[in-house]
Amino acid sequence: MTENKKIEITDLILRDAHQSLIATRMRTEDMLPICEKLDQVGYWSLEVWGGATFDACVRFLKEDPWERLRQLRAALPNTRLQMLLRGQNLLGYRHYADDVVKAFVEKSADNGIDVFRIFDALNDIRNIETAMKAVKQTGKHAQGTLCYTTSPVHTPTLFVEQALRMRDMGADSIAIKDMAGLLTPFATYDLVKALKSKVDLPIVLHSHATAGLAEMCQLKAVEAGADRIDTAISAFASGTSHPATEAQVAALKDSPFDTQLDLSLLAEISDYFREIRKKYHQFESEFTREDVSVQINQVPGGMMSNLANQLKEQNALDKIQEVFAEIPRVRKDLGYPPLVTPTSQIVGTQAVYNVLSGKRYQTITNEVKRYLQGGYGAAPGEVNIELQKQAIGNEPVEHNRPADAIKPELAKLRNDIGDLANTEEDVLTFAMFPDLGREFLQQRLDGTLKPETLRPIDSNQASKLAKA
Amino acid sequence: MTENKKIEITDLILRDAHQSLIATRMRTEDMLPICEKLDQVGYWSLEVWGGATFDACVRFLKEDPWERLRQLRAALPNTRLQMLLRGQNLLGYRHYADDVVKAFVEKSADNGIDVFRIFDALNDIRNIETAMKAVKQTGKHAQGTLCYTTSPVHTPTLFVEQALRMRDMGADSIAIKDMAGLLTPFATYDLVKALKSKVDLPIVLHSHATAGLAEMCQLKAVEAGADRIDTAISAFASGTSHPATEAQVAALKDSPFDTQLDLSLLAEISDYFREIRKKYHQFESEFTREDVSVQINQVPGGMMSNLANQLKEQNALDKIQEVFAEIPRVRKDLGYPPLVTPTSQIVGTQAVYNVLSGKRYQTITNEVKRYLQGGYGAAPGEVNIELQKQAIGNEPVEHNRPADAIKPELAKLRNDIGDLANTEEDVLTFAMFPDLGREFLQQRLDGTLKPETLRPIDSNQASKLAKA
Ligand SMILES: [Co+2]
Ligand SMILES: [Co+2]
Numbered sequence: 001m002t003e004n005k006k007i008e009i010t011d012l013i014l015r016d017a018h019q020s021l022i023a024t025r026m027r028t029e030d031m032l033p034i035c036e037k038l039d040q041v042g043y044w045s046l047e048v049w050g051g052a053t054f055d056a057c058v059r060f061l062k063e064d065p066w067e068r069l070r071q072l073r074a075a076l077p078n079t080r081l082q083m084l085l086r087g088q089n090l091l092g093y094r095h096y097a098d099d100v101v102k103a104f105v106e107k108s109a110d111n112g113i114d115v116f117r118i119f120d121a122l123n124d125i126r127n128i129e130t131a132m133k134a135v136k137q138t139g140k141h142a143q144g145t146l147c148y149t150t151s152p153v154h155t156p157t158l159f160v161e162q163a164l165r166m167r168d169m170g171a172d173s174i175a176i177k178d179m180a181g182l183l184t185p186f187a188t189y190d191l192v193k194a195l196k197s198k199v200d201l202p203i204v205l206h207s208h209a210t211a212g213l214a215e216m217c218q219l220k221a222v223e224a225g226a227d228r229i230d231t232a233i234s235a236f237a238s239g240t241s242h243p244a245t246e247a248q249v250a251a252l253k254d255s256p257f258d259t260q261l262d263l264s265l266l267a268e269i270s271d272y273f274r275e276i277r278k279k280y281h282q283f284e285s286e287f288t289r290e291d292v293s294v295q296i297n298q299v300p301g302g303m304m305s306n307l308a309n310q311l312k313e314q315n316a317l318d319k320i321q322e323v324f325a326e327i328p329r330v331r332k333d334l335g336y337p338p339l340v341t342p343t344s345q346i347v348g349t350q351a352v353y354n355v356l357s358g359k360r361y362q363t364i365t366n367e368v369k370r371y372l373q374g375g376y377g378a379a380p381g382e383v384n385i386e387l388q389k390q391a392i393g394n395e396p397v398e399h400n401r402p403a404d405a406i407k408p409e410l411a412k413l414r415n416d417i418g419d420l421a422n423t424e425e426d427v428l429t430f431a432m433f434p435d436l437g438r439e440f441l442q443q444r445l446d447g448t449l450k451p452e453t454l455r456p457i458d459s460n461q462a463s464k465l466a467k468a
Numbered sequence: 469m470t471e472n473k474k475i476e477i478t479d480l481i482l483r484d485a486h487q488s489l490i491a492t493r494m495r496t497e498d499m500l501p502i503c504e505k506l507d508q509v510g511y512w513s514l515e516v517w518g519g520a521t522f523d524a525c526v527r528f529l530k531e532d533p534w535e536r537l538r539q540l541r542a543a544l545p546n547t548r549l550q551m552l553l554r555g556q557n558l559l560g561y562r563h564y565a566d567d568v569v570k571a572f573v574e575k576s577a578d579n580g581i582d583v584f585r586i587f588d589a590l591n592d593i594r595n596i597e598t599a600m601k602a603v604k605q606t607g608k609h610a611q612g613t614l615c616y617t618t619s620p621v622h623t624p625t626l627f628v629e630q631a632l633r634m635r636d637m638g639a640d641s642i643a644i645k646d647m648a649g650l651l652t653p654f655a656t657y658d659l660v661k662a663l664k665s666k667v668d669l670p671i672v673l674h675s676h677a678t679a680g681l682a683e684m685c686q687l688k689a690v691e692a693g694a695d696r697i698d699t700a701i702s703a704f705a706s707g708t709s710h711p712a713t714e715a716q717v718a719a720l721k722d723s724p725f726d727t728q729l730d731l732s733l734l735a736e737i738s739d740y741f742r743e744i745r746k747k748y749h750q751f752e753s754e755f756t757r758e759d760v761s762v763q764i765n766q767v768p769g770g771m772m773s774n775l776a777n778q779l780k781e782q783n784a785l786d787k788i789q790e791v792f793a794e795i796p797r798v799r800k801d802l803g804y805p806p807l808v809t810p811t812s813q814i815v816g817t818q819a820v821y822n823v824l825s826g827k828r829y830q831t832i833t834n835e836v837k838r839y840l841q842g843g844y845g846a847a848p849g850e851v852n853i854e855l856q857k858q859a860i861g862n863e864p865v866e867h868n869r870p871a872d873a874i875k876p877e878l879a880k881l882r883n884d885i886g887d888l889a890n891t892e893e894d895v896l897t898f899a900m901f902p903d904l905g906r907e908f909l910q911q912r913l914d915g916t917l918k919p920e921t922l923r924p925i926d927s928n929q930a931s932k933l934a935k936a
Contacts, residue, residue, distance in 0.1 A: 185687055186723040212702070212715030215680065216687045219653055234680070234760065238706070246760035247680030253763070255654040263764045292702065292714035295721070296731045 007257045008044035008228040009249070010082060010204065012242055013273065014072070015047040017232035020208065020241040022283040024056035027451070028068045030276045035075035037269050041261055043079055044228055045115050048072050049108070050083035054091040058433055058440045062449040066111055066425040073112030080141070082115035083108060087128040088403045092432040093342075097406040098130045100413070104428050105134035111425070117175055117206075119145035121340050124377030125165050126401040136170045143204070144171035148178040148191075150298060151336035153381040156194035163199045173202040173228075178217070179340050180300035181210030188217040192224035202227040208240060210301045211292045215243040215251070222257050233266065235273035240285065240301060246270065282455045297324045303344045310352055319355050326351040326360075333387050334371060335379030346371055364391045374398035420445060475725045476512035476696040477717070478550060478672065480710055481741065482540070483515040485700035488676065488709040490751040492524035495919070496536045498744045503543035505737050509729055511547055512696055513583050516540050517576070518551035522559040526901055526908045530917040534579055534893040541580030548609070550583035551576060555596040556871045560900040561810075565874040566598045568881070572896050573602035579893070585643055585674075587613035589808050592845030593633050594869040604638040611672070612639035616646040616659075618766060619804035621849035624662035631667045641670040641696075646685070647808050648768030649678030656685040660692035670695040676708060678769045679760045683711040683719070690725050701734065703741035708753065708769060714738065750923045765792045771812045778820055787823050794819040794828075801855050802839060803847030814839055832859045842866035888913060 018026040031048075038046060049069050057065040073081060088095045090104050105116065116135045120127035123146060135142035144166030146159050163174045174195065176183075183191075188205065195203050205221040207214040207230070218229045230242060237244035246266045249259050291301050299307075304324075311317045330351045337343040346367040354360040364387075370376065372388045374397050388397070398405070410431075414421070417430040420441040430437035443449045486494040499516075506514060517537050525533040541549060556563045558572050573584065584603045588595035591614060603610035612634030614627050631642045642663065644651075651659075656673065663671050673689040675682040675698070686697045698710060705712035714734045717727050759769055767775075772792075779785045798819045805811040814835040822828040832855075838844065840856045842865050856865070866873070878899075882889070885898040888909040898905040911917045 184721065184723070185719050211718060212683065212706075212712050213719050215683050216719050219684045219687065238680075244680050244760070246763075250679060250760050250763040251653050251681050251684050253652065255652070263760060267761060267764065292712070292718050292731060293735060295714075295718040296735065 004256045004258070005227075007222055007226075007252055007259050008202075009245060009259055009261060010045045010047055010228060010230045011038070011041070011043050011233060011245055012047045012230055013038075013233045013236055013245075013269075015049060015051055015053055015084065016206075016230075017236035017241045018280075019052050019056075021236055021239070021285065022277070022280040023285075024052040025060065025280050025283050026276070027061055028063055028071055030279070031068075032071060032075050034269060034272045035072065037265060037272075039076045039078050041079075041265060041269070043261075045080035045082040046076060047082040047084065047117075047230070048076075049081070049113060050085055050091055050117075054429075054432060055436075058429065058436055060452045062440070062443070062451045064440075064444070065429070066107070066423075069108070069111045069113070080114040081112050082117060082143075083113045085116050085118045085131055087118055087120040087131055088401075089127075090131075090432065095127075095402045095406060096431065097409040098403060099408040099410045100428070100431055101130045101403075102134045102137075103410055103424065104431075105131055106138060107425050107428060109135070109138035109140050113140065115141040115143060117143040117145055117177075119147055119175075119177055120377060121147060121343050122337055122377045123147050123162055123380060124401075125162060125169070127377050127403070128166070129169055129401075130403070132166070132169045132171065141172045142170055143173045143175050144169070145175045145177050147338040147340055148176055148183060149180075149336070149338035150182055151331070151381065153336055154338075156191050158380075159191060160194050160198045163195055163201070167199055167201055171201060173204060174199060175204040175206050175230075176221075178205070178207040178214075179338075180294050180303075181208045181212075181214060182294060182298065182300075183207055183217045184213055184295075185216040185220040189220040189224045192221045192226050196225035204228040204230065206230040207242070209238050209242055210240050211295050213295075215247060218243055218248060219251060222252065233270045233273055235270045235277055239291075278457050279454060281457060297327075299324055299327055300339050300344060303339060303348055306345075307348050307352065310349070314356065316356055322355045323348075323351050326354050329360075330354065333384040334368070335381035335383040337371075337379060342367070342376070343371075361387060361390060372397070374400075375402055377402055417441065472724045472726070473695075475690055475694075475720055475727050476670075477713060477727055477729060478513045478515055478696060478698045479506070479509070479511050479701060479713055480515045480698055481506075481701045481704055481713075481737075483517060483519055483521055483550075483552065484674075484698075485704035485709045486748075487520050487524075489704055489707070489753065490745070490748040491753075492520040493528060493748050493751050494744070495529055496531055496539055498747070499536075500539060500543050502737060502740045503540065505733060505740075507544045507546050509547075509733060509737070511729075513548035513550040514544060515550040515552065515585075515698070516544075517549070517581060518553055518559060518585075522897075522900060523904075526897060526904055528920045530908065530911070530919045532908075532912070533897070534575070534891075537576070537579045537581070548582040549580050550585060551581045553584050553586045553599055555586055555588040555599055556869075557595075558599075558900065563595075563870045563874060564899065565877040566871060567876040567878045568896070568899050569598045569871075570602045570605075571878055571892065572899075573599055574606060575893050575896055577603070577606035577608050581608065583609040583611060585611040585613055585645075587615055587643075587645055588845060589615060589811050590805055590845045591615050591630055591848060592869075593630060593637070595845050595871070596634070597637055597869075598871065600634070600637045600639065609640045610638055611641045611643050612637070613643045613645050615806040615808055616644055616651060617648075617804070617806035618650055619799070619849065621804055622806075624659050626848075627659060628662050628666045631663055631669070635667055635669055639669060641672060642667060643672040643674050643698075644689075646673070646675040646682070647806075648762050648771075649676045649680075649682060650762060650766065650768075651675055651685045652681055652763075653684040653688040657688040657692045660689045660694050664693035672696040672698065674698040675710070677706050677710055678708050679763050681763070683715060686711055686716060687719060690720065701738045701741055703738045703745055707759075746925050747922060749925060765795075766807075767792055767795055768807050768812060771807060771816055774813075775816050775820065778817070782824065784824055790823045791816075791819050794822050797828075798822065801852040802836070803849035803851040805839075805847060810835070810844070811839075829855060829858060840865070842868075843870055845870055885909065 054065040057063040118128045118131045203226045231245040232242040234244035249261045353363045369391045372391045413431050421427045522533045525531040586596045586599045671694045699713040700710040702712035717729045821831045837859045840859045881899045889895045
């Protein structure tokens with residue numbers, strides 16, 4: 001606490017915050033009017049793109065996500081723009097060929113992205129290598145990501161090794177991504193300390209406030225030497241979102257870690273978004289309060305509610321505690337994957353089968369089979385060999401990177417979408433979402449793009465929402 | 469971080485949490501069903517009485533507050549019960565004679581209170597001395613309180629001196645009471661460190677989460693040597709209330725400061741209170757989100773909303789920034805009182821007059837006059853002598869303890885209330901609230917006590933409130 005060190009802030013208000021709280025529904029028209037103020041703050045970066053925003057734009061908002069990016073770029077000339085990229089999956093739901101990954105990164109950079117945060121659900125860094133190198137080729141900032149989870153294999157030592165390998169790939173910084181709110185303050189301190197002692201790169205902490213611990217984790221991260229923290233303007237903070245920007249700025253103010261951001265300006269920005277939030281009341285989740293259950297059974301909040309719905313549909317909600325108890329066992333059998341899309345669904349669904357059928361692995365899902373064949377990449381720890389045999393029989397286990405089996409596909413994609421694509425960006429939209437993307441481009445041509453309807457705010461709702 | 473030290477928890481769910489979030493309206497009938505579980509947790513104490521609960525019982529709920537205390541005592545046989553006492557004001561709104569203070573403390577102890585947290589708005593410890601000594605006489609735990617504020621005179625050194633004087637009075641522990649959420653994590657660390665180095669007593673941190681910093685402050689307090697923290701079950705936590713019990717327990721779990729409380733049991737308790745909260749939806753405040761403005765202009769959240777209302781009534785809401793700017797000046801003129809009832813009203817109202825009249829102190833309120841005469845006790849710093857002259861002219865300044873001027877009054881109170889009082893407790897109820905208490909006792913005699921009506925939860929509200 002002797003040397004002064006300005007802590008940098010990445011604000012998530014334009015991506016993860018509304019993805020976490022209102023199903024990624026914030027429209028560009030509600031972002032642009034406040035960009036001038038956002039641009040004055042002096043953030044290290046604003047996360048504005050990637051994650052589910054691309055999907056939501058095409059699926060619900062009928063906005064061209066590339067156009068959003070260009071508009072934000074123009075409106076935020078002084079601030080780094082950041083995106084979240086799912087490694088070889090890009091923003092879609094499968095592994096893409098390397099030529100698509102390269103093209104996507106290039107076009108993202110062309111249209112305005114300065115910082116690429118790249119992650120893989122299994123922390124299999126072969127799945128982020130192509131994207132990482134493509135970012136380096138554009139001259140932009142490549143951020144390697146550690147998906148945080150707890151398990152016997154996920155020690156600080158393992159995370160340090162992964163960070164070193166990402167550094168060797170050219171990573172300009174390392175992010176710790178605690179999507180479930182699993183980190184505790186003292187575990188954060190130890191992890192960041194370990195990273196800073198071995199990896200000579202800026203360290204960023206991205207932690208969801210689900211369990212109510214993220215503020216404290218960030219404080220301890222800063223004390224351990226972290227350089228940057230991810231926050232969200234308070235109007236869209238806390239709960240499944242992130243620590244409030246204003247609170248973290250105030251917490252570090254006049255300390256050796258002062259962010260030097262202006263609280264009054266942040267308050268004005270928050271006032272703006274507090275009004276905006278009302279417009280999207282229909283997407284408010286029921287899980288916005290701190291919910292510490294992830295700290296009890298290590299099952300992320302979103303996964304718990306999905307499982308509850310799954311069981312309810314099968315009239316088996318009374319089995320939920322058994323399913324929660326089965327999840328760690330399935331996770332162990334699969335070599336302790338972090339629970340994040342898609343592994344959370346893979347583990348959760350198999351756990352439900354194991355409980356409802358009364359016999360473990362009587363049914364094995366296709367996803368578990370594919371997982372055990374190496375179809376998603378390498379498991380963090382050792383998988384259960386007997387289960388693997390039972391699941392895949394004599395079929396081979398793939399030890400190569402999944403994308404190695406995928407031939408270049410950009411030419412075919414271009415060809416498939418044909419004249420519906422005016423630009424290479426359009427081809428990439430189609431690549432991300434074959435059906436949805438085609439429909440979007442067709443409707444654009446026909447002039448029939450129409451965003452989903454928003455339910456009006458009646459006065460009763462308005463007053464309740466003001467209190468939310 | 470080497471030596472293990474179990475951090476103790478006081479849960480505020482039955483007093484400050486509902487006082488902060490639903491205007492102190494929780495009824496005894498909603499407390500008793502969960503007491504068995506609360507009693508199993510292993511809290512150091514449960515705050516259950518005092519503050520505004522006595523007032524709300526008599527005024528709105530038409531419950532006998534003493535009867536509530538006895539019921540909670542019976543339902544919580546294994547847990548210390550704690551109350552908040554406003555020094556010589558007890559739970560009323562004036563200074564009482566010493567005989568009333570003694571009787572009130574005795575009866576509170578008789579009916580079940582184990583721990584008395586005693587404070588004075590000005591930190592004039594002469595105003596807490598009688599209550600403190602009365603507690604010691606009953607053999608119960610006397611906790612001296614430092615009302616936290618920031619000013620040139622409120623240094624750690626001053627707080628340490630005050631704590632030492634309270635220790636010399638017999639205090640068994642010292643509480644830091646940050647009613648406005650002014651503390652920052654590093655200021656907390658320094659203050660607690662200073663206290664622990666000089667005062668050999670357990671230190672407790674009571675901090676409101678208004679600005680979103682309280683969780684971090686408690687963490688740093690613990691690291692600095694604090695022994696106990698005040699939290700609230702998550703269903704009634706955060707915002708103007710307190711850090712969530714579950715979050716703080718999870719934050720310290722498996723650390724050297726493990727509270728050893730059971731998160732699953734706490735989750736069950738929170739589920740119960742989440743349902744209960746819906747019943748009181750009409751009292752939900754609009755200010756439940758983190759609001760960092762207290763960190764910007766040092767004006768507590770509750771005071772800001774009061775001032776806004778005051779100005780709105782006078783069609784002068786546009787002057788609010790001027791009033792906010794005037795408050796620190798008035799506070800300086802008055803020797804930097806902490807802003808808490810009643811000083812927040814005294815300072816706030818004078819600031820409004822100063823701005824609206826266009827000339828500072830053209831009008832001086834009676835409360836400021838009384839304050840400058842010493843009627844509330846000694847100011848923390850030096851008051852503006854010219855203002856004092858202007859306000860009180862040749863009238864003398866009282867340097868003695870305000871209650872020194874009050875003759876014993878218990879006999880007269882007994883006489884005044886007469887047969888309406890069945891017990892000494894009834895006399896004390898009348899002493900706290902002369903009109904309201906008399907009315908309550910009369911209605912009890914007449915059998916016409918009737919709690920205020922609660923608005924039903926319509927399904928729309930219910931779904932919105934689940935999201936609150
Ligand atoms: Co996130
Ligand atoms: Co309080």
